[in-house]
Amino acid sequence: xxxxxxxxxxxxxxxxxxxxxxxxxxxxxxxxxxxxxxxxxxxxxxxxxxxxxxxxxxxxxxxxxxxxxxxxxxxxxxxxxxxxxxxxxxxxxxxxxxxxxxxxxxxxxxxxxxxxxxxxxxxxxxxxxxxxxxxxxxxxxxxxxxxxxxxxxxxxxxxxxxxxxxxxxxxxxxxxxxxxxxxxxxxxxxxxxxxxxxxxxxxxxxxxxxxxxxxxxxxxxxxxxxxxxxxxxxxxxxxxxxxxxxxxxxxxxxxxxxxxxxxxxxxxxxxxxxxxxxxxxxxxxxxxxxxxxxxxxxxxxxxxxxxxxxxxxxxxxxxxxxxxxxxxxxxxxxxxxxxxxxxxxxxxxxxxxxxxxxxxxxxxxxxxxxxxxxxxxxxxxxxxxxxxxxxxxxxxxxxxxxxxxxxxxxxxxxxxxxxxxxxxxxxxxxxxxxxxxxxxxxxxxxxxxxxxxxxxxxxxxxxxxxxx
Numbered sequence: 001x002x003x004x005x006x007x008x009x010x011x012x013x014x015x016x017x018x019x020x021x022x023x024x025x026x027x028x029x030x031x032x033x034x035x036x037x038x039x040x041x042x043x044x045x046x047x048x049x050x051x052x053x054x055x056x057x058x059x060x061x062x063x064x065x066x067x068x069x070x071x072x073x074x075x076x077x078x079x080x081x082x083x084x085x086x087x088x089x090x091x092x093x094x095x096x097x098x099x100x101x102x103x104x105x106x107x108x109x110x111x112x113x114x115x116x117x118x119x120x121x122x123x124x125x126x127x128x129x130x131x132x133x134x135x136x137x138x139x140x141x142x143x144x145x146x147x148x149x150x151x152x153x154x155x156x157x158x159x160x161x162x163x164x165x166x167x168x169x170x171x172x173x174x175x176x177x178x179x180x181x182x183x184x185x186x187x188x189x190x191x192x193x194x195x196x197x198x199x200x201x202x203x204x205x206x207x208x209x210x211x212x213x214x215x216x217x218x219x220x221x222x223x224x225x226x227x228x229x230x231x232x233x234x235x236x237x238x239x240x241x242x243x244x245x246x247x248x249x250x251x252x253x254x255x256x257x258x259x260x261x262x263x264x265x266x267x268x269x270x271x272x273x274x275x276x277x278x279x280x281x282x283x284x285x286x287x288x289x290x291x292x293x294x295x296x297x298x299x300x301x302x303x304x305x306x307x308x309x310x311x312x313x314x315x316x317x318x319x320x321x322x323x324x325x326x327x328x329x330x331x332x333x334x335x336x337x338x339x340x341x342x343x344x345x346x347x348x349x350x351x352x353x354x355x356x357x358x359x360x361x362x363x364x365x366x367x368x369x370x371x372x373x374x375x376x377x378x379x380x381x382x383x384x385x386x387x388x389x390x391x392x393x394x395x396x397x398x399x400x401x402x403x404x405x406x407x408x409x410x411x412x413x414x415x416x417x418x419x420x421x422x423x424x425x426x427x428x429x430x431x432x433x434x435x436x437x438x439x440x441x442x443x444x445x446x447x448x449x450x451x452x453x454x455x456x457x458x459x460x461x462x463x464x465x466x467x468x
Contacts, residue, residue, distance in 0.1 A: 010070040017064060017124055018057045024119035025053035032112045052108065053116075055099065060092040060120070067276060078132055082125055083446035087280060089120050090447065094283060136169035145171045146212035149205065151229060153179035153195050156243050157217035161192055175209060178202060180222075199225055206236040213239040220245040270411045271445045280447055281384065288385050288454075289378040300372055303334055303364065310360040311338060316373055321390035324413045329382040331390060332373035336361025374416045386450040387415025388438035389426075403431055409438045412445070419449075422456040 029049060064070055069084045093113070100108060148164070150157045157177055164172050176196035185192050197205060205211070214233050216226060226242070233240035244265075257264050271277050293300075304315045317335040320328050337356040357365065364370040377383040383390070388409040391399070399406045420426070420437035441449070 013070045014061050014064065016127065018061055020123050020127060021057040021060055021120055022053060024116060024123050025050065027119050028112055028115040031115055032109060049108070049112070052096065052100070056092060056096050056116075059095050060088055063088045063092050063095070078129060079448065080446070081128060081132070083448035085125050085128065086121060086448050086451075087446070089117060089124070090284075091276075091280060093117050135171075138171075143171075145173050147210055148172050148174050148213050148215055149176065149178065149202075149209075149211045150174060150215050150217055151178045151199060151202065152217035152219075152222070153177040153182050153185065154217070154219060156219070156245065157215075158189060158192065160215055160217055160243060172213075175211060178205070199229065202229060203232045203236065206232065206238055211238055213241060216240060216242045218245070270442055272412050272442075277445070281445075281450070282381075284447060284450065285378050285384050289375040292372075292375045293379075296372055296375075299369070300334075303369060303372070306360050307335055307358075311335075311358045313338070320393060321414065322393055322396045322410060323382055323390055324410060326407070326410045328393060329377070329390075331383070332377055334364055334370040334373060336364045336370045371416055378416065382413070384413040384415045386417055386419075386441075386453045387413050388418050388441065389421065389434075390414035399431055403435055405439060406431075406435055408442065409435065412442055417453060417457045419453055422453050422460060 029046065064084075067084055067087060069081075069088055097113075150160060157179075161174055161177075164170065164174060174193045176193045178197050178199050178201060179195050180198050180200075182195055184190075184195055202214070206214075214229070216229055218225065230240050272281060307315050314335055317333045317337075318330040319333070321331045323329050336358065338358060361370070374383060375385075378385055396406075418438065419441040420434040423437055425434040425437055441453075
């Protein structure tokens with residue numbers, strides 16, 4: 001019954017998305033070819049455009065299924081859903097452009113496609129937000145509830161109960177607890193839902209009470225009981241979830257993978273390990289870096305002339321850094337210091353009022369303009385637009401012994417800007433705080449988070465008090 005309902009809701013969401021894509025087409029057509037059409041340029045007839053809109057709608061729904069946009073998750077944050085919507089329509093637009101190019105259909109208006117993309121993202125996000133908020137309000141009032149039974153009244157089970165109490169919008173109500181060693185809670189937990197039986201009573205309770213999900217919150221010592229609990233739940237057609245006793249050492253979103261027929265918990269879940277996410281991020285990096293290079297080309301030429309006129313030495317400073325999978329590469333920057341031996345530049349930290357800087361170089365570093373050549377590193381594939389900042393091998397060897405989890409930052413490509421930098425941890429600041437922010441970025445990556453970091457980099461200004 002539950003599975004059938006979820007499939008039905010999935011079809012409803014997919015159908016709504018397809019319908020909204022067509023509504024976005026109508027809006028874009030009216031705006032481009034009626035409201036702002038001066039009659040001077042010819043365009044393909046409506047049926048041609050509508051044909052490609054139907055193709056785009058099918059592509060968007062298919063991509064939505066592939067990245068699990070239609071998977072029902074009560075506990076999913078809307079920002080995660082918004083990120084998936086953006087991923088779906090960005091990838092779908094790339095696929096549509098590829099189909100148009102392959103079919104040699106070059107007469108489609110570029111402005112129309114831009115409007116079409118913007119309306120799709122805006123309308124789909126808006127209707128999903130309205131639906132999600134409406135459902136949450138209904139659940140807060142007691143409608144559309146699902147009932148949960150917690151197996152285990154110890155610290156793990158109580159922690160899960162406390163979390164549910166803080167989120168009434170999920171619409172999950174705890175019926176009670178099962179426990180073999182307690183018949184009631186300690187006095188300080190007396191307000192919790194009651195312990196209504198032992199683990200052996202599970203099947204009887206599932207028969208006589210409406211339960212949608214059983215949450216197993218037992219300690220590792222009770223592992224032999226897991227198989228029996230899961231077997232009973234499957235027999236009764238009830239979903240079962242397990243909270244591992246070692247949950248506190250797992251990341252926020254642990255990842256499971258199969259090695260043969262053996263399931264393995266990946267302790268450090270990295271969204272960019274997934275091919276579709278890597279492809280999406282790489283496409284974004286290429287397009288963004290190309291655009292940045294084109295727009296800043298005159299400025300880079302002026303900076304190059306300024307460096308040459310104000311100090312002797314090369315224009316571009318190349319320095320070895322540690323990147324993806326601990327592989328080293330040479331990072332490019334505009335030279336901002338007097339020319340010096342590599343052994344010195346590779347092992348000395350930049351400090352405030354550093355005497356090695358040139359006057360023009362001090363300006364470049366303060367405004368972050370010395371970082372512009374790194375867009376060429378992005379094109380080469382050594383770096384990403386957004387990611388943890390890369391460090392020199394000398395300091396990597398030093399920090400990996402001093403800072404816990406420091407080397408995890410090398411699971412992804414380093415970036416020109418990053419979450420740590422936009423949060424103020426740049427330059428001569430706490431390495432521990434920087435790594436904490438880098439780990440948050442690595443474990444919570446989404447295209448939307450990248451765009452958010454870029455926008456914050458721009459709106460916060462490129463001038464930074466910690467950039468020496």
